[in-house]
Amino acid sequence: MTLLDKDGVHVSVDGETATVTLANPAKRNAQTPAMWRALAEAGRVLTGGIRVVVLRGEGKSFSAGLDRQAFEPEGFEGERSFLDLAHGSDEELDAAIAEYQRAFTWWRRPDLISVAAVQGHAIGAGFQLALACDLRVCAEDAQFAMRETSLGIVPDLGGTHPLVSLVGYARALEICATGRFVHAAEADRLGLANLVVAPEELAGAVADLTAALLAAPRDAAVETKALLAGAGARTYDEQRAAERAAQARRLRDLAGLGD
Structure with a gap:
């Protein structure tokens, strides 16, 4: 079932899985403000019945x-x-960038798991969109690059936080400041990619991962994601307390004592 088809963004739903496709292959899925608004809308139209969202790019590139x-x-x-x-007030400029960022900020919603299927180029905003997702499955021809600095600007679409979390400050700085390409094999070594497969196996690998993610009971998956997502901001003892509270909720639910 199609939920959205506008401005180079197509959203379809099959059971508990939604697929968001960047659908402008003639321009290697280059991004525009209109596409960003459509991506933000995609997040709004996906209801709580969706457990996994797959983000893919049509054609040879994920997004240039x-x-x-x-x-x-x-x-x-x-x-x-x-x-x-740039000629507007500080408030106007801040509001404009904040609106653009909405396309990148919903992919880690607590009620779903997002998977980026990356082939070919994932450059700049494309790299940041892949980083916005929880997981990344990459074809062997995938190439990541953060080219904003070479244009005299900075990565401002939410990509700096997950990049540092995944590869550390020094490596993130080197990748961003040089704008160099990170190929799939290196992305695998650095932890940017969860899995690297041959290009012709990408769709099948994503389908297998999606099936595995859907195999666990939903509430257990949601609680586990919340524990892991918040672990970096908690002390060891705080994390242990969070684990106890989550497990208590799960056990009461399994015993039929939940709300």
């Missing part, structure tokens, strides 16, 4: 990043160019 037309004086039709936004 921001469409450079955004930096042209005329921008996109009906949109303010980035250069025009």
Whole structure:
């Protein structure tokens, strides 16, 4: 069932799984403000019945990043160019960037697990979109690069936090400051990729992972995700207490004593 099909974003649902497809292969799924609004809308239309969201790119590339037309004086039709936004007040500029970020901030919702299926280029905003997801399955031809610095800007779409969490500060700085490509084999070594497979096996590997994620009872998966997501901000003793509280909820539910 199709839930959304607009501005280069297609959303379909099959049971407890939703698939979000970047559907502008002619431009290697280059991103625009309109696409970001559609991606934000995708998060809003996915109800609580969805447990796994797969994010994929149509064609040879996952996403080549921001469409450079955004930096042209005329921008996109009906949109303010980035250069025009720069002339606005601090509040206006902050609000505009915050709106763009909404496309990248819902993928780690506590009620679902998101999986990015990455092939070909994942550059800049494409890299950050893959980082927005909980998990990443990569084809052997996947290439990540954070090219914002080379354009005189910074990664501002939520990608810096997960990148540092995954590879550490020093490696994240080196990747961002140089803008170099991180190929699939290195992404695997660094922990950016959960799994690397041959390009022709990508869809099957994602389907197998999705089935495995759906095999566990939903509430147990939700509680486990919450424990892991919050672990970095808790002390050891706080984490142990959180584990006890979560387990108490699970045991009461299994005993038929839940709310």
